[in-house]
Amino acid sequence: MSAKVHLHMHVSDLAKSREFYEKFLGGDPVKVKPGYVKFLPEWAPVNLALSTGGHIGAGTIDHVGVQVESVETVMTELARVKAAGLAVMEEMGVNCCHANQDKFWVKDPDGVEWEVYHLNYDLEGDEEERNRRPNRLAMLGTTASACCGGSSSS
Incomplete structure (x- = not known):
C-alpha cells in the first residue's frame, strides 16, 4: 500500500x-x-x-488540498464531482501561493474546504498573485482574505 x-x-x-x-x-x-x-x-x-463530537468545521482547519499529478486528473475529478451534484468553484490557470495552478474547490457540510489541484509551475519572481479566494468563498457561502487559505499563504 x-x-x-x-x-x-x-x-x-x-x-x-x-x-x-x-x-x-x-x-x-x-x-x-x-x-x-x-x-x-x-x-x-x-x-x-x-x-x-469534538471541535467541528471551519476554523478548526483552514482547508485540505489534494495535489494530483496532472491537469487531466483535476478535470476528471471535477467532472465526477459536478455529476454527483456538489457545488464547486473552478480556478484554472490561477496564480496562488507563489505558483500557477489548475484547481477546484468544494465545501463539506461543516464548512471545511477541499481543493483538488495541479501545480503547473512555480512563480520565481514577484509576479502578482491573483487573489480570487474571496470571490470563490462568496460563491460557496463564506469569506476570507487570501488565496491559499485564511489570512496567510501556505
Missing part, C-alpha cells in the same frame, strides 16, 4: 458528512461503525476518518 495522509475530522452530522464525502471522494466508506466512517479513495492519497 502506498503512503496516505490520515485526517480524522469531527463532524456535526455524520449522515450528511458521509453523503458529501461519498460524492466528493467517489465511493463508499471502507469502514462504518456507530459514530464513525472511514474513506480510502483510490484517486487521493488520504485516509479520511469522520466521527461525531
